[in-house]
Amino acid sequence: MFARTRRDTYGLRSVLRLAFVVLAVLSSFVKAETTHVFNFTTGWVTVNPDGVGEKQMIGFNGHWPLPDIHVNKGDRIELYLTNGFEDLTTSLHFHGLFMDTNLGNSNQMDGPEMVTQCPIQPGGTFLYNFTVPDQVGTYWYHSHSGAQYTDGMRGALIIHDPDTPLDYDEEMTILVSDLYDKPYYEVADFFLSRYNPTGAEPIPRNILFNHTTNNTLHFDTDKTYLIRLINGGTFVSQYFFIEDHEMTIVEVDGNYVQPTKAELLYIATGQRINILVKSKHTRSKNFAFMQIMDDTMLDVIPADLQLNRTNTISYDPKLGDAKQAYIDSLDNFTNDFDLVPYFKRELLDTYDYQIKLDVEMENLGDGVQYAFFNNVTYVAPKVPTLLTALSAGKLATNPAIYGDNINAFVLEYGEVVEIVVNNHDPGRHPFHLHGHVFQVVQKSGGREDGEVPIDYDEKKPISAYPEYPMLRDTVVVESLGHVVLRFQATNPGIWFFHCHVDWHLEQGLAAVFIEAPLLLQERETLSESVLKTCKAGNIPTEGNAAGNNKDWFSMEGLPKQPAPLPEGFTLKGYAAFFLSTVVGLWGLYTIVQYGLGEVVLDDQELAVRLKTLLENN
Incomplete structure (x- = not known):
C-alpha cells in the first residue's frame, strides 16, 4: 500500500485558493504580446547524424532536426501537430512548462498520451494552444508517446526574458542526446522482452551535440556567452567541461540561480543548465568543449562505443579542430543541491501530505523486467486520467476511480506536498514532475551495487534542510540513495511524475498526481482537438480508468501489470537459464559445423565468439 501522511491546513488552503482565483481573473485581462503559429507534420527523414551511417529520424515537414522555438515572456503559442505516420500514434509535451490553469492555460496542453490527452491517430491534427505568462528560460519539447523522441522528435524551446538579471553579449543553445541504430519501437520491443531478463538498457551507438558529433562553436574575443545546455536524450547522463575556460552556472530548469563557478557539469536526461x-x-x-557519457549507467560497454566527444570552441577556423582535453576526476561535478535560487524562496518548512515512493526493478510472470513505485508498475488506463477527473463529479477526489495501475495520488488545493523517493535500484534515475518546480530539500549520495540502500529517515536527515532550497523540475536520485522534494499544490491538473530515462518510463516507473480535481472541473472544458482525437482513436472521453461510467468503482477490464513470477523463479534464475540456452545453442552450432567438415574453433576463439554473442544480446 502507499505510505501517506496528510496534515490539516484548511484555513491556509482557502486563502490560497481565493488568491489564485483573483490572480486568474486579473490575468484574463492581460493580452499576450505575440502569437506564434506553427504547423508541423511528423514523418520519417533519412539522415546521417554522426557520420556512422544513415538512419531514419522523425522530422517535421520533411526536415530534421526539428526547429528550435524562441518566444518572449507573455507570448502565445498555437502549434498544430499533424500525425504524418502511417501506423504510429504521437503527441507533444512542452517539458518544464506549467500550463498553469490559474493563468488561463489548460491542462489538456501538457501532452502525455493517456494522461492528459488521447494519442493523435495517423492523419489527425491536435492544436496545442497556450501562453507563457510567467516563465522564462530554457525548456524543450518532445513526443510523449512511448519512447518516440528517441528517434529525434525533440527540439529546444526558449522563453526570453526582457528583464533578465544576466549580462552577456551572445547566446547559444545546445541540445545533446543519444542515438540508436534501430527504430525506437524495435529497440523498445527487445528491451521489454523475456530475451532481456536482466533489464539491461539499450546501448546507444553515439552521443550527439546539436544533432551531430564533433561540432564547432564559434567564439569571438572578449565576449561573454550564455550557453543553454539541454539533455534531450533518452538514456545516458553526460558530463561537460570546457578546456581552459571558466563556467558560471546561472540557471537550471528555467530557474535563475546565484552565479556559481563550475569546473564540471553533470546533466541527466530532461535537465537543463545555463552557463x-x-x-x-x-x-x-582553439579549445575543446568536452562531452562525456556517464558509462556507469551502461551494463556493457561495447569495444567500438566512443564515450568521449571533442567539440571545438573555435576562435580561428584556420587552427582546425581542438584536440581532446582531460580532467582529473569526474567526481568533481557541481552538486545541484548546493545551488541557491537567484530569487530566493524560503524552505517550505513543513508538509501537509507526504508521498513515499520506493523504486524497485523486478521481473514479472512474462519474464520481462519492470520498474515499480511501491510494487506498482504504471500501465496506461482505458480513459486518459484527465478525462476521468473531469467526468467524475464529486467522485474525482476518490483515488479508487483512477485504478490501482497508475500510482494515483489525489492532492488538495494549496497543501504542501512532500515526495520521498527511496531508490532501491543500483542505477541513477532523473525524476521529472510535470506542472511544477519543486524544492530539493534532501539529497543523499549513492552506494555501490549490493550495499544497503540509504532510505530517507525523517527523524535523522542526512543534512540540514537548506534555507533557500534549489528549485528544479528534474532531479537525479543516486544509486541506492534518496531525494526529498516539496512543492505547493496550487496548479489544478493531472500531473505526471516519472523517470526521464525513457526506457524506465517504458518499464512503468511513473506516478500520477490528481491535483485539486473539483477546482479543475470548474476551469476545464474539453477542447475540440481532444474530442476529435479521442473519437478517432475510439477512446472514451468519460468514465473511470476501466472506461466504466455507470459503476465508477468497477474495474472490470482495467489494463494491469502481468502476474508475479511463479515461486522459485528469480531474476538470477532467468539470467542463468538464458546464458545456458545461449551456450547450448552455440555448442550445437559448433557440432553442426564440425559435421559439415568445417574447421572447429579452438577454445580461445570460441570464448571470443561467445563473449561477442552475449554482448550483442
Missing part, C-alpha cells in the same frame, strides 16, 4: 563563459583575449588557440 556564462567569458572568451579569451586572443585567437591563438
Whole structure:
C-alpha cells in the first residue's frame, strides 16, 4: 500500500485558493504580446547524424532536426501537430512548462498520451494552444508517446526574458542526446522482452551535440556567452567541461540561480543548465568543449562505443579542430543541491501530505523486467486520467476511480506536498514532475551495487534542510540513495511524475498526481482537438480508468501489470537459464559445423565468439 501522511491546513488552503482565483481573473485581462503559429507534420527523414551511417529520424515537414522555438515572456503559442505516420500514434509535451490553469492555460496542453490527452491517430491534427505568462528560460519539447523522441522528435524551446538579471553579449543553445541504430519501437520491443531478463538498457551507438558529433562553436574575443545546455536524450547522463575556460552556472530548469563557478557539469536526461563563459583575449588557440557519457549507467560497454566527444570552441577556423582535453576526476561535478535560487524562496518548512515512493526493478510472470513505485508498475488506463477527473463529479477526489495501475495520488488545493523517493535500484534515475518546480530539500549520495540502500529517515536527515532550497523540475536520485522534494499544490491538473530515462518510463516507473480535481472541473472544458482525437482513436472521453461510467468503482477490464513470477523463479534464475540456452545453442552450432567438415574453433576463439554473442544480446 502507499505510505501517506496528510496534515490539516484548511484555513491556509482557502486563502490560497481565493488568491489564485483573483490572480486568474486579473490575468484574463492581460493580452499576450505575440502569437506564434506553427504547423508541423511528423514523418520519417533519412539522415546521417554522426557520420556512422544513415538512419531514419522523425522530422517535421520533411526536415530534421526539428526547429528550435524562441518566444518572449507573455507570448502565445498555437502549434498544430499533424500525425504524418502511417501506423504510429504521437503527441507533444512542452517539458518544464506549467500550463498553469490559474493563468488561463489548460491542462489538456501538457501532452502525455493517456494522461492528459488521447494519442493523435495517423492523419489527425491536435492544436496545442497556450501562453507563457510567467516563465522564462530554457525548456524543450518532445513526443510523449512511448519512447518516440528517441528517434529525434525533440527540439529546444526558449522563453526570453526582457528583464533578465544576466549580462552577456551572445547566446547559444545546445541540445545533446543519444542515438540508436534501430527504430525506437524495435529497440523498445527487445528491451521489454523475456530475451532481456536482466533489464539491461539499450546501448546507444553515439552521443550527439546539436544533432551531430564533433561540432564547432564559434567564439569571438572578449565576449561573454550564455550557453543553454539541454539533455534531450533518452538514456545516458553526460558530463561537460570546457578546456581552459571558466563556467558560471546561472540557471537550471528555467530557474535563475546565484552565479556559481563550475569546473564540471553533470546533466541527466530532461535537465537543463545555463552557463556564462567569458572568451579569451586572443585567437591563438582553439579549445575543446568536452562531452562525456556517464558509462556507469551502461551494463556493457561495447569495444567500438566512443564515450568521449571533442567539440571545438573555435576562435580561428584556420587552427582546425581542438584536440581532446582531460580532467582529473569526474567526481568533481557541481552538486545541484548546493545551488541557491537567484530569487530566493524560503524552505517550505513543513508538509501537509507526504508521498513515499520506493523504486524497485523486478521481473514479472512474462519474464520481462519492470520498474515499480511501491510494487506498482504504471500501465496506461482505458480513459486518459484527465478525462476521468473531469467526468467524475464529486467522485474525482476518490483515488479508487483512477485504478490501482497508475500510482494515483489525489492532492488538495494549496497543501504542501512532500515526495520521498527511496531508490532501491543500483542505477541513477532523473525524476521529472510535470506542472511544477519543486524544492530539493534532501539529497543523499549513492552506494555501490549490493550495499544497503540509504532510505530517507525523517527523524535523522542526512543534512540540514537548506534555507533557500534549489528549485528544479528534474532531479537525479543516486544509486541506492534518496531525494526529498516539496512543492505547493496550487496548479489544478493531472500531473505526471516519472523517470526521464525513457526506457524506465517504458518499464512503468511513473506516478500520477490528481491535483485539486473539483477546482479543475470548474476551469476545464474539453477542447475540440481532444474530442476529435479521442473519437478517432475510439477512446472514451468519460468514465473511470476501466472506461466504466455507470459503476465508477468497477474495474472490470482495467489494463494491469502481468502476474508475479511463479515461486522459485528469480531474476538470477532467468539470467542463468538464458546464458545456458545461449551456450547450448552455440555448442550445437559448433557440432553442426564440425559435421559439415568445417574447421572447429579452438577454445580461445570460441570464448571470443561467445563473449561477442552475449554482448550483442
